[in-house]
Amino acid sequence: MQKIVECVPNFSEGKDQKVIHAIFDAAKSDKVKVFELESNPDHNRMLFTIVGEPEDVMNSVFGSIKVATKLIDMNNHKGEHPRIGATDVVPFVPVSGVTMEECVDLSNQLAKNVAEELKIPVFMYEASAKRPEYRNLADVRVGEFEGIKKEMRTPDYGPSEIHPTAGAVVIGARKYLVAFNVNLDTPEVSIAKDIAKKIREKDGGLPGIKALGFLVDGKAQVSMNLVDFEKTNFDQAYRAIEKESKDRGVEIKSSEIYGMIPLESLVAAIKSSFKADTFKSDQVLEKRLYE
Amino acid sequence: MQKIVECVPNFSEGKDQKVIHAIFDAAKSDKVKVFELESNPDHNRMLFTIVGEPEDVMNSVFGSIKVATKLIDMNNHKGEHPRIGATDVVPFVPVSGVTMEECVDLSNQLAKNVAEELKIPVFMYEASAKRPEYRNLADVRVGEFEGIKKEMRTPDYGPSEIHPTAGAVVIGARKYLVAFNVNLDTPEVSIAKDIAKKIREKDGGLPGIKALGFLVDGKAQVSMNLVDFEKTNFDQAYRAIEKESKDRGVEIKSSEIYGMIPLESLVAAIKSSFKADTFKSDQVLEKRLYE
Numbered sequence: 001m002q003k004i005v006e007c008v009p010n011f012s013e014g015k016d017q018k019v020i021h022a023i024f025d026a027a028k029s030d031k032v033k034v035f036e037l038e039s040n041p042d043h044n045r046m047l048f049t050i051v052g053e054p055e056d057v058m059n060s061v062f063g064s065i066k067v068a069t070k071l072i073d074m075n076n077h078k079g080e081h082p083r084i085g086a087t088d089v090v091p092f093v094p095v096s097g098v099t100m101e102e103c104v105d106l107s108n109q110l111a112k113n114v115a116e117e118l119k120i121p122v123f124m125y126e127a128s129a130k131r132p133e134y135r136n137l138a139d140v141r142v143g144e145f146e147g148i149k150k151e152m153r154t155p156d157y158g159p160s161e162i163h164p165t166a167g168a169v170v171i172g173a174r175k176y177l178v179a180f181n182v183n184l185d186t187p188e189v190s191i192a193k194d195i196a197k198k199i200r201e202k203d204g205g206l207p208g209i210k211a212l213g214f215l216v217d218g219k220a221q222v223s224m225n226l227v228d229f230e231k232t233n234f235d236q237a238y239r240a241i242e243k244e245s246k247d248r249g250v251e252i253k254s255s256e257i258y259g260m261i262p263l264e265s266l267v268a269a270i271k272s273s274f275k276a277d278t279f280k281s282d283q284v285l286e287k288r289l290y291e
Numbered sequence: 292m293q294k295i296v297e298c299v300p301n302f303s304e305g306k307d308q309k310v311i312h313a314i315f316d317a318a319k320s321d322k323v324k325v326f327e328l329e330s331n332p333d334h335n336r337m338l339f340t341i342v343g344e345p346e347d348v349m350n351s352v353f354g355s356i357k358v359a360t361k362l363i364d365m366n367n368h369k370g371e372h373p374r375i376g377a378t379d380v381v382p383f384v385p386v387s388g389v390t391m392e393e394c395v396d397l398s399n400q401l402a403k404n405v406a407e408e409l410k411i412p413v414f415m416y417e418a419s420a421k422r423p424e425y426r427n428l429a430d431v432r433v434g435e436f437e438g439i440k441k442e443m444r445t446p447d448y449g450p451s452e453i454h455p456t457a458g459a460v461v462i463g464a465r466k467y468l469v470a471f472n473v474n475l476d477t478p479e480v481s482i483a484k485d486i487a488k489k490i491r492e493k494d495g496g497l498p499g500i501k502a503l504g505f506l507v508d509g510k511a512q513v514s515m516n517l518v519d520f521e522k523t524n525f526d527q528a529y530r531a532i533e534k535e536s537k538d539r540g541v542e543i544k545s546s547e548i549y550g551m552i553p554l555e556s557l558v559a560a561i562k563s564s565f566k567a568d569t570f571k572s573d574q575v576l577e578k579r580l581y582e
Contacts, residue, residue: 006576035579051576095576182565238565255565263577266557273564274473274529274546285297285386286554286578289324289342 004095005057005103006176007050008259010088011068012077014044019071024048026063031056036259042216044079045088049260054098054106061090062113065169069118073165074145080214084123084141084148085167087114091126092173095262103173104128111171115158121168122157128172130156138210140170178226178265179258180234182241183219185251192220195244199224199237206240207231219253226265234269263287295386296348296394297467297553298341301379302359303368305335310362315339317358322347327551335370336379340551345389345397352381353404356460360409364456365436375414375432375439376458378405382417383464386553387572394464395419402462406449412459413448419463421447431461469517469556470549471525473532474510476542483511486535490515490528497531498522510544517556525560554578 009027013019020039023046027034032052039046050060065087072086090110092103104127111122129135134156143151145167152162162168184192193213199205199222208228214221222241226232238255245252267281281287300318304310311330314337318325323343330337341351356378363377381401383394395418402413420426425447434442436458443453453459475483484504490496490513499519505512513532517523525548533543558572572578 033579036574051579234561234565252566255567257561257565257567257570257574260574260576260579263554263575266561266575269561269564270525270548270557273560274525274548275543276546276548279548283548283550283552284554284557285342285551286295286572286575288326288551289295 003097005054006093006095007057007061009061009090010047012083014039015041020046023064023068026067027060032060043081045081058110069166074167082141085169087169089170107171107173111157120163121155123170124156125170125172126174180224181256182222183253185253186220189215189220192222196222199240229265235272294388296345297384297386298348298352300352300381301338303374305330306332314355314359317354318351323351334372336372349401360457365458373432376460378460380461384467398462398464402448411454411457412446414461415447416461416463417465471515472547473513474544476544477511480506480511483513487513490531520556524563526563
């Protein structure tokens with residue numbers, strides 16, 4: 001069986017199309033699939049997906065990191081989304097024929113390259129965390145670029161000083177993560193923040209849900225990561241927000257599924273949404289086509 | 292984007308396993324997927340599904356038609372299901388990246404091949420119908436093989452005489468048809484029949500919905516065909532039944548999606564269910580990996 005890994009690097013540029021495309025294009029090669037470039041000017045942030053064999057994916061993302069290091073100066077960066085560096089976070093995700101341990105090894109290999117060749121300090125997170133307090137991305141990013149510029153913490157790889165323009169990078173291995181934003185029909189960002197707090201696992205909400213409240217395009221947005229869609233799927237997350245919104249007299253205006261998602265995450269949502277317990281991904285024609 | 296077409300040919304043999312498998316095997320090639328062989332001795336009829344790129348699917352089904360023409364003699368055929376020929380009906384269905392017009396073209400191309408190479412008269416139906424009175428399959432099949440043997444009607448392609456053993460063939464293009472059953476938590480079948488009548492297109496309900504009420508395993512069931520999931524998708528059908536059920540003091544117990552479905556039908560449901568207008572099937576990893 002072919003080993004397939006996914007990588008979804010996030011970079012701190014969401015406005016300048018030249019920079020965005022230079023970073024994106026640097027990942028391309030004949031050996032990997034590179035797709036789903038998404039950028040958001042409010043978040044001032046971009047991300048895309050690389051899929052292929054482990055070594056090829058690592059080389060591909062390293063190409064983009066080099067370009068981002070050259071073109072992004074964090075001293076001039078402003079955006080609503082928390083970030084610690086020009087290349088903000090680089091997760092490796094096992095897709096097929098690959099264990100989590102292999103993805104952890106791959107993340108350590110990339111971290112060494114970034115540290116030695118680009119002189120950027122690296123923090124390891126999730127399954128790759130060297131310290132339990134750094135498993136959670138939010139905990140690694142505390143203080144953001146400005147915070148570690150004032151007072152740097154000891155990194156897992158690389159110089160003990162922050163890179164003057166690129167900041168630091170967070171690298172690791174994790175389960176498939178689905179980004180799902182729900183936009184409320186209100187400009188009151190406090191409502192989104194309140195609902196985010198109510199539904200996220202950290203504060204006693206739904207298992208596998210991370211959530212934050214933002215103001216995006218003049219609307220309050222509950223921005224979520226579903227870190228384990230077998231525990232909480234799209235439907236369960238959406239219905240929870242729908243209920244909390246109604247309780248606060250607000251309607252949901254729209255939602256956005258971000259980036260690439262596995263078919264199983266849709267199947268989980270369909271089963272949940274329509275009480276369709278017997279439904280299976282094998283019933284989807286496109287899946288059977290490539291068996 | 293890859294063009295994917297489905298074809299579900301029906302042949303007039305449901306008893307002789309040698310003939311059934313000879314016809315089925317003739318469709319197989321490296322270029323298409325051939326599956327879901329079903330045969331019924333009472334109907335004396337078989338069908339299966341071919342999926343792949345348009346030209347490949349057409350060549351695949353033509354292989355089966357040649358074998359069916361050789362092996363089936365309609366003068367000896369008896370069965371409960373209406374039929375007009377050895378190869379009875381051949382529908383092409385757009386699955387992804389293909390328009391209905393392209394499927395109509397494909398059906399005309401196959402019809403020419405069948406007429407010229409096999410000397411079988413062909414009638415075109417559904418979206419491929421050349422005459423409005425032949426859109427509906429039942430209307431094309433009136434009189435069946437025995438009827439057109441006595442008095443042949445003018446075909447759309449091929450000889451004006453019936454083929455002595457293979458009869459005639461009906462070929463066309465139609466939309467994907469999805470079977471979706473919703474089980475109510477009540478044994479009162481009258482409620483299912485009532486809701487079916489309320490939601491089906493025929494009686495002023497939802498466009499593209501055919502529905503009947505049944506009693507299945509002691510529960511009232513609304514059994515639907517979604518004949519155009521772009522007009523009414525799983526979510527819209529389910530929510531309509533949910534509302535009608537609530538109005539009658541009944542809960543939905545479960546639902547069942549039957550057989551193979553195209554990814555786009557799930558995407559339509561997800562978009563509708565979560566107001567996720569920007570969601571696209573290209574975001575599904577399994578689809579993109581093999582493009």
